[in-house]
Amino acid sequence: MNWALLLPGYLVTGLAFGAFTLDLIVPRLSRTVLVYGGAAVMAAIAVFIILSSDGESSRFAGGILIFDTYSVFFFAVFVILAAVTILGSSQFVSAIDSPGEFVALLMMSAVGAMGMAAAGELITAYISLELLSFSLYILASYTWKERRTNEAGMKYILLGAIASAFLLLGITYIYGLTGDTRYDQVASGLSALSPSPGLIIALAMLTAGLGFKVAAVPFHMWTPDVYEGAPIPITAYLAAASKAAGFALLIRLVAVALEPVALFWDWVFILLAVLSMMLGNLVAILQSNLKRLMAYSSIGQVGYLLLGIAALGADDPTKPIAGMLLHSVSYAASTMVAFMVLLAVWQQTGKEGVRDMAGLARRNPFLALALTGALFSLAGFPFFVGFVSKFYLFTVVATAGARFLVPVGIAIFASLISLYYYLNIVRQMYIEQPEDGAEAIRVSRTMWLLILGLLLAIVAGGLYVRPLAEAAESAAASILAGA
Amino acid sequence: MQAFDGLITLIVFLPVIGAAAVAIAGREQMLVRRIALGAMILDLLLATYAWLSYSANGPIVEQLGQYGTDPWIPGVNASYLLNIDGLSMPLVFLTVLLGVVAVLGSWHVKERVREYHVWLLLLLTGVQGVFVAGDLLLFFLFWEVELVPMYFLIAMWGSGHREYSAMKFVLYTLFGSAFMLVGVLALRFAIGSFDMSAMTLAGQEDTLRVAFLGLDAIFLMFLAAFAIKLPVWPLHTWLPDAHTDAPTAVSVLLAGVLLKMGGYGLIRINVGMFPGEMEQWAPLLVILSVVSVLYGAAVVFRQTDLKRLVAYSSVSHMGLVLLGVASLGAVSVTGAALQMFAHGTITGLLFLVVGIIYENAHTRHIPDLGGLISRMPVVGAVFVFAGLASLGLPLLSGFAAELMVFLGSFDAYPWQTAFAVLGIVLTAGYILWTVERVLLGPLKERWQSVKDASPADFVAMALLVLPIIIVGVYPALVADVFRDTVTLLVGGG
Numbered sequence: 001m002n003w004a005l006l007l008p009g010y011l012v013t014g015l016a017f018g019a020f021t022l023d024l025i026v027p028r029l030s031r032t033v034l035v036y037g038g039a040a041v042m043a044a045i046a047v048f049i050i051l052s053s054d055g056e057s058s059r060f061a062g063g064i065l066i067f068d069t070y071s072v073f074f075f076a077v078f079v080i081l082a083a084v085t086i087l088g089s090s091q092f093v094s095a096i097d098s099p100g101e102f103v104a105l106l107m108m109s110a111v112g113a114m115g116m117a118a119a120g121e122l123i124t125a126y127i128s129l130e131l132l133s134f135s136l137y138i139l140a141s142y143t144w145k146e147r148r149t150n151e152a153g154m155k156y157i158l159l160g161a162i163a164s165a166f167l168l169l170g171i172t173y174i175y176g177l178t179g180d181t182r183y184d185q186v187a188s189g190l191s192a193l194s195p196s197p198g199l200i201i202a203l204a205m206l207t208a209g210l211g212f213k214v215a216a217v218p219f220h221m222w223t224p225d226v227y228e229g230a231p232i233p234i235t236a237y238l239a240a241a242s243k244a245a246g247f248a249l250l251i252r253l254v255a256v257a258l259e260p261v262a263l264f265w266d267w268v269f270i271l272l273a274v275l276s277m278m279l280g281n282l283v284a285i286l287q288s289n290l291k292r293l294m295a296y297s298s299i300g301q302v303g304y305l306l307l308g309i310a311a312l313g314a315d316d317p318t319k320p321i322a323g324m325l326l327h328s329v330s331y332a333a334s335t336m337v338a339f340m341v342l343l344a345v346w347q348q349t350g351k352e353g354v355r356d357m358a359g360l361a362r363r364n365p366f367l368a369l370a371l372t373g374a375l376f377s378l379a380g381f382p383f384f385v386g387f388v389s390k391f392y393l394f395t396v397v398a399t400a401g402a403r404f405l406v407p408v409g410i411a412i413f414a415s416l417i418s419l420y421y422y423l424n425i426v427r428q429m430y431i432e433q434p435e436d437g438a439e440a441i442r443v444s445r446t447m448w449l450l451i452l453g454l455l456l457a458i459v460a461g462g463l464y465v466r467p468l469a470e471a472a473e474s475a476a477a478s479i480l481a482g483a
Numbered sequence: 484m485q486a487f488d489g490l491i492t493l494i495v496f497l498p499v500i501g502a503a504a505v506a507i508a509g510r511e512q513m514l515v516r517r518i519a520l521g522a523m524i525l526d527l528l529l530a531t532y533a534w535l536s537y538s539a540n541g542p543i544v545e546q547l548g549q550y551g552t553d554p555w556i557p558g559v560n561a562s563y564l565l566n567i568d569g570l571s572m573p574l575v576f577l578t579v580l581l582g583v584v585a586v587l588g589s590w591h592v593k594e595r596v597r598e599y600h601v602w603l604l605l606l607l608t609g610v611q612g613v614f615v616a617g618d619l620l621l622f623f624l625f626w627e628v629e630l631v632p633m634y635f636l637i638a639m640w641g642s643g644h645r646e647y648s649a650m651k652f653v654l655y656t657l658f659g660s661a662f663m664l665v666g667v668l669a670l671r672f673a674i675g676s677f678d679m680s681a682m683t684l685a686g687q688e689d690t691l692r693v694a695f696l697g698l699d700a701i702f703l704m705f706l707a708a709f710a711i712k713l714p715v716w717p718l719h720t721w722l723p724d725a726h727t728d729a730p731t732a733v734s735v736l737l738a739g740v741l742l743k744m745g746g747y748g749l750i751r752i753n754v755g756m757f758p759g760e761m762e763q764w765a766p767l768l769v770i771l772s773v774v775s776v777l778y779g780a781a782v783v784f785r786q787t788d789l790k791r792l793v794a795y796s797s798v799s800h801m802g803l804v805l806l807g808v809a810s811l812g813a814v815s816v817t818g819a820a821l822q823m824f825a826h827g828t829i830t831g832l833l834f835l836v837v838g839i840i841y842e843n844a845h846t847r848h849i850p851d852l853g854g855l856i857s858r859m860p861v862v863g864a865v866f867v868f869a870g871l872a873s874l875g876l877p878l879l880s881g882f883a884a885e886l887m888v889f890l891g892s893f894d895a896y897p898w899q900t901a902f903a904v905l906g907i908v909l910t911a912g913y914i915l916w917t918v919e920r921v922l923l924g925p926l927k928e929r930w931q932s933v934k935d936a937s938p939a940d941f942v943a944m945a946l947l948v949l950p951i952i953i954v955g956v957y958p959a960l961v962a963d964v965f966r967d968t969v970t971l972l973v974g975g976g
Binding site for chain 1: 634669
């Protein structure tokens, strides 16, 4: 066994334990060290992961974990997203008793997410998923003394536990049907099977369990409440990283293990996709709380991504996979910008409603501009990365087969709907007058730099997406080559 | 003159550079205006240079990377491809010219001047991009990107129900562009790249095949997008609202070039790529165009708001563009293109004059006006001039364009053309009636102190009067350029 392969995971885990320990032995731990130091080391780890990638596909312990370009791609994404979240929570961290624990849990959740991307075996995937989920259960209810947080946290844990049970049951059925849990063995087992009630139950259970984790309709009920109740940095992390992790697992699972039944099951994903994008975007129009609005908009985004999952049964699944990778990164970056602006406003005013954004352009032009950019990117508007990634995804899905043309058409209309409510927020910021006595909003230098950096990234990605698209394509190719 | 590499890119993105300069220019209003004006004048010089280069050496093409091997966005095979051919050249020039006029016409804007100019310049880049895109994805991108500046310009600096009108404009256009996006994707699968020239070639050779939906459906999707933009009756209802509530310079651009995006798309895509379907649907389009001409002209008589009046006259005039396009002859389509150019300058001028009157008199309500010519001789004279150009007075550009449209369409659709000619009679009627009500008659007491045009207004008006006369006297200057490309698209002479 090549233990060196686990180095990225060890590094992040080690960092997490370091933060835990520091919290115990240094009672008044300098938050600056924790936040800036933690984020800096995470960023260094991300650079290390990218640089040490040799483009080869290595299997650890007979393939329970697979280290290929796809894993590297997601490792880098998760570590960076965790670093961004840590930086974004600098002010939140100063207000809580055990900042080390908070940061350490974020790091542990990143380890879980990394495991989900690399898992080549069902139980490993499940354990990684639980590692992510348990970290998030705690993080989401960190301000548990607040009523709505408390309720949301409880809902999250209970529903999450049920989803996990479904997932495990699905895994059990798959094991019963094929006699193995490794993805490639599952695939060869499944290809010998004809559709049976057992298979349908297995697939339905897996879909329900993972559908919950990525918040696809009709398994989305927890999302708005948890997004609203969680502290804003964690909401951002939930929307960006946790969702991407769910897809990291789902893509490899469907593309490799379930490949023989992908065509048999794709209509379910199409159905979930269409339901998610329609319901998510329509209900978002009605929201007056920005966190809830973003929750529903994220459900809509899941719908677009699920179209990619449905297209995995096509002759050449490389392009749909690349499209999903590209869009999940672009979505993560754009949604991070949006939440960071929200966070900056909330930290000063304690308000997070759509109407509380009124006149933001006068109260802080930079924040208004950044939020506008983020929302346009989420809506898929030209010259932001969201347009390119969404267009890429829709194009490759529509090419996958004539049966996808209608769902893609629906997706385009769903994007239009989303532009309407995003534009509504922009209208509040630029056209509505600020409330009487509303003061200018100050942004700390860290937040300013963070938002500016992310904003430049989503604009740069919109103008010249090629490096990112090529990384996504080689990552996509590596999963299939290794299978 | 030889076009240098990057000329088109520079023409298209110079306003963006100007916008960036404006954004960091500080709060000094005069400086902001000068930067914007400077950028647009430079752009006008570049566009003139491009035109000279076009006349000497033919179409200009610019591409970064290659389809297939070295695309701009891999995976979807899109490329950064811009070209200026005969159809684009006059429209690009028109856009830049109206850009200069728009900056001059905004001299009286006092509120949030910096933001205003940033949006105005970004809008110009978006519109120019549509006219020069040689890659269908890029075309769609520019088509969409123009919406945002337009929304803000109407919603923030407009008058009346500005937010309603801005949202209506955005929703109508978005609705159309959603259809177009499906069409764009379908063409991409048929061709394998977003190369518009390859699509046109396949369309002309009748080898274009679209899976699943069929060519007719794709044709109609593009048609929907362009018909909303043009606009064609009954999809025109956003236009009067948007025009009425937009600030002057934005109305000028909206009438002058934004509507032309629809006509340009019709000729470039519907005629160029779907000649068979176009022929099949043409009779219906001709009827719609005649309805647009007559309906627009008839409704004008009921208007009491000067801007709304000009807006409905636009619907009527753009009906003639559709008539020319749908008649599908080289002469009629060239006439339609020329009508777009002429209408851009004439209606642009009308909106400018109406804006100046509104700025000085603070009302556009026609019954309240009257006798203004004695206090505003220059504005009054230009109003009369623009009105005469609009009703098609010979030796002015509108006449040449309308004549070409009617000559071209009469063979194919004699009866329909005859009805459309009736629209000209109506136009003459409402223009003269309006001139009488606004400019002539006794001067009302409250208009004693109304001022005439400012120097900036004067220059802006002169910039539009000149091309109306030049093209009117020598239409071939523009028409021949359009014809170069139009004959390639409709085939034959």
